[in-house]
Amino acid sequence: MIRSGVDLGLAELRRTLGRLWSSTAALTVLVTLTLTLAGLADALERDSTGVLRSLDADLVVFNEEARLQLLRSRVPAPLGGSLAFVDGVQRTGTVGLLPSSLSSESGRERVTVVGYTARTPAEPTNVVEGRVPLDGEPGIAAADVHLRDRGIALGDTVTLAGDRDVEIVGFVEDTRFLQQPTVWVPHDLWSRVRASAFPEAGWSETLVGAIVVRLSPGADREQVAATIEAELADLDQDIIDRMDSDDAVEGIDVDVVPMTAALDAIPGVDVQRSTFSVIVALAVAVVGMVMGLLFALLVAERRPVLSTLRAIGAPPRMLVVMLLTQVVALWAVATTGGTLATFALAQVVPEAMPLALRPIVVATIAVALLAASAVGATAALRRVVRLDPATVMQEDTE
Amino acid sequence: MSDYLDDGPARTIVRAEGCTKVFGDGHASVTAVADADLTIRGGELLALVGPSGSGKSTLLSMLGALLTPTDGRVRIEDVDVSTLDERRRTELRARRIGFVFQSAGLVPFLTAEENVATVGAFAGLPRAVARTSSRELLEQLGMADRADHLPEALSGGERQRVAIARALLVDPPVLLADEPTAHLDADRGQQVIELIASAVHDGGRAGLVVTHDPRIAAHADRVVHIADGRLDVMVPPAP
Ligand SMILES: Nc1ncnc2c1ncn2[C@@H]1O[C@H](COP(=O)(O)OP(=O)(O)OP(=O)(O)O)[C@@H](O)[C@H]1O
Numbered sequence: 013m014i015r016s017g018v019d020l021g022l023a024e025l026r027r028t029l030g031r032l033w034s035s036t037a038a039l040t041v042l043v044t045l046t047l048t049l050a051g052l053a054d055a056l057e058r059d060s061t062g063v064l065r066s067l068d069a070d071l072v073v074f075n076e077e078a079r080l081q082l083l084r085s086r087v088p089a090p091l092g093g094s095l096a097f098v099d100g101v102q103r104t105g106t107v108g109l110l111p112s113s114l115s116s117e118s119g120r121e122r123v124t125v126v127g128y129t130a131r132t133p134a135e136p137t138n139v140v141e142g143r144v145p146l147d148g149e150p151g152i153a154a155a156d157v158h159l160r161d162r163g164i165a166l167g168d169t170v171t172l173a174g175d176r177d178v179e180i181v182g183f184v185e186d187t188r189f190l191q192q193p194t195v196w197v198p199h200d201l202w203s204r205v206r207a208s209a210f211p212e213a214g215w216s217e218t219l220v221g222a223i224v225v226r227l228s229p230g231a232d233r234e235q236v237a238a239t240i241e242a243e244l245a246d247l248d249q250d251i252i253d254r255m256d257s258d259d260a261v262e263g264i265d266v267d268v269v270p271m272t273a274a275l276d277a278i279p280g281v282d283v284q285r286s287t288f289s290v291i292v293a294l295a296v297a298v299v300g301m302v303m304g305l306l307f308a309l310l311v312a313e314r315r316p317v318l319s320t321l322r323a324i325g326a327p328p329r330m331l332v333v334m335l336l337t338q339v340v341a342l343w344a345v346a347t348t349g350g351t352l353a354t355f356a357l358a359q360v361v362p363e364a365m366p367l368a369l370r371p372i373v374v375a376t377i378a379v380a381l382l383a384a385s386a387v388g389a390t391a392a393l394r395r396v397v398r399l400d401p402a403t404v405m406q407e408d409t410e
Numbered sequence: 411m412s413d414y415l416d417d418g419p420a421r422t423i424v425r426a427e428g429c430t431k432v433f434g435d436g437h438a439s440v441t442a443v444a445d446a447d448l449t450i451r452g453g454e455l456l457a458l459v460g461p462s463g464s465g466k467s468t469l470l471s472m473l474g475a476l477l478t479p480t481d482g483r484v485r486i487e488d489v490d491v492s493t494l495d496e497r498r499r500t501e502l503r504a505r506r507i508g509f510v511f512q513s514a515g516l517v518p519f520l521t522a523e524e525n526v527a528t529v530g531a532f533a534g535l536p537r538a539v540a541r542t543s544s545r546e547l548l549e550q551l552g553m554a555d556r557a558d559h560l561p562e563a564l565s566g567g568e569r570q571r572v573a574i575a576r577a578l579l580v581d582p583p584v585l586l587a588d589e590p591t592a593h594l595d596a597d598r599g600q601q602v603i604e605l606i607a608s609a610v611h612d613g614g615r616a617g618l619v620v621t622h623d624p625r626i627a628a629h630a631d632r633v634v635h636i637a638d639g640r641l642d643v644m645v646p647p648a649p
């Protein structure tokens with residue numbers, strides 16, 4: 013029995029399904045397109061930034077010349093320790109990144125070798141199988157699960173940079189860097205791999221990539237960052253002396269930035285995000301426009317009966333609710349259909365296309381689509397509100 | 411003029427005094443109804459007859475709280491309609507006025523019974539009451555076996571009967587019909603006007619039917635002529 017605008021709206025949808033079928037299909041395709049773009053953008057970004065996101069750290073310290081580039085940053089390892097005493101710092105660790113290669117029975121592929129200090133904020137947190145190496149443990153490594161998908165198993169021995177054999181003792185998840193899988197090793201092994209890869213740079217155990225800092229609860233990010241920069245700027249000479257000064261320490265001017273800024277500084281992340289944002293926003297806007305058009309037509313077509321309803325005493329609110337119910341119902345159907353279609357698509361696209369759909373992405377896009385649909389339908393809603401019941405005398409519905 | 415305002419034995423339900431409607435302003439203004447005085451008592455069916463464009467629909471709209479008079483006033487029972495805001499006029503239409511239009515204006519995606527019962531929601535009629543009343547009304551109007559049909563499956567006359575049932579659901583004191591038989595053939599038109607007449611007479615309602623058709627007007631207790639927006643002679647019903 014019809015008691016409300018919701019009932020009215022649903023009754024119309026139920027009994028005129030055939031008529032709405034093509035519009036719903038079109039909307040579903042648009043939603044699929046939107047979700048595919050959003051999922052692609054999200055996966056691209058996550059596969060660029062996994063290496064840093066997998067750390068439980070709040071700040072990243074780069075040497076200034078590195079301009080926030082992980083691959084270029086070089087800081088003396090002992091600096092990490094000296095920061096542990098700064099107010100607001102809970103724990104520090106160091107990470108170094110090195111583009112390299114990994115050979116195994118299943119072939120050779122490009123990887124990023126990550127040197128890190130175990131049991132510090134530099135240790136990857138998402139271990140999905142086995143364990144990660146401790147400092148100084150020789151000849152072992154943890155690898156990104158992506159490599160497990162490529163056929164490498166726990167206990168396998170693989171070769172890094174063509175000449176370093178390591179045994180895989182664990183797998184970590186979501187740790188890629190610039191779309192490449194990572195291999196996590198203790199710093200000393202990392203230094204040796206680096207020396208083999210870049211013989212001209214020489215071997216040094218004390219130069220690492222960047223320092224990562226976990227703050228004490230309640231500490232102010234900006235303030236701690238400023239303190240660290242200041243402390244390192246006028247570091248005691250004797251600390252500098254203790255730092256293996258033969259190495260090309262490029263001064264100790266550092267950039268201390270929040271994790272989010274470090275993520276944004278990873279090459280491509282910024283550009284990709286802004287490019288995809290515009291495209292996704294356009295797709296969302298198109299959905300809103302199609303909704304708007306659809307409901308404008310629907311209201312135009314229903315005008316005589318809507319003004320009859322107004323004439324015989326239907327409050328405008330009820331008709332608005334009726335229309336909104338239909339907007340929401342169409343949105344729900346198209347969003348559900350689009351989500352399922354995108355999931356299906358993600359299963360069949362080639363592996364080179366990193367399409368993945370996280371619930372948060374689906375939720376965000378769904379909300380954006382609902383908002384766009386509501387905005388798109390406002391013109392139709394306004395027309396319903398402004399419908400003059402007196403026009404019923406001029407209407408001829410037969 | 412004052413004859414129209416005479417209160418007879420039955421209670422006056424609709425009363426229009428100096429009711430005027432001007433559309434537009436300046437040179438382009440049209441006086442659709444000028445200074446109309448009119449009363450309709452309970453149980454009385456009035457036929458409003460006049461040429462096209464004479465102001466019949468406009469007058470009916472003012473009596474039915476669809477249009478606000480430019481001048482003058484309209485009272486329905488104890489309410490001065492001309493002073494109500496849009497929300498209250500909507501409420502008044504839902505609760506006190508039954509409308510039957512030229513086109514039935516049924517909701518195409520609701521069954522006959524749903525079309526009738528839905529009006530209950532506008533007037534705040536309890537669900538169960540709306541359901542039983544709509545069944546009863548459809549039965550009285552000979553539409554019981556069509557209750558579950560969508561309007562597209564009904565003939566013009568059947569649709570108009572559903573519209574009458576819809577107009578009567580909340581048992582309104584006023585029933586207004588604007589050329590309810592225009593789309594029907596003579597026989598069906600006759601049936602529909604008989605239903606309207608009995609709804610007015612048996613229900614003690616104030617009824618007004620706009621028509622071109624003298625045979626329809628014959629069912630009325632009084633015939634009021636309108637020409638160029640002015641109410642004219644009162645003609646006794648044809649024998
Ligand atoms: N909304 C409006 N705006 C301007 N003029 C209007 C409006 N509604 C009616 N009119 C004019 O008012 C006059 C009376 O119109 P109305 O519809 O009341 O006539 P009617 O007697 O019902 O005619 P018909 O028999 O053709 O239905 C006409 O001249 C018409 O053009």
Ligand SMILES: [Mg+2]
Binds near residue numbers: 405466467468588
């Ligand atoms: Mg008319």
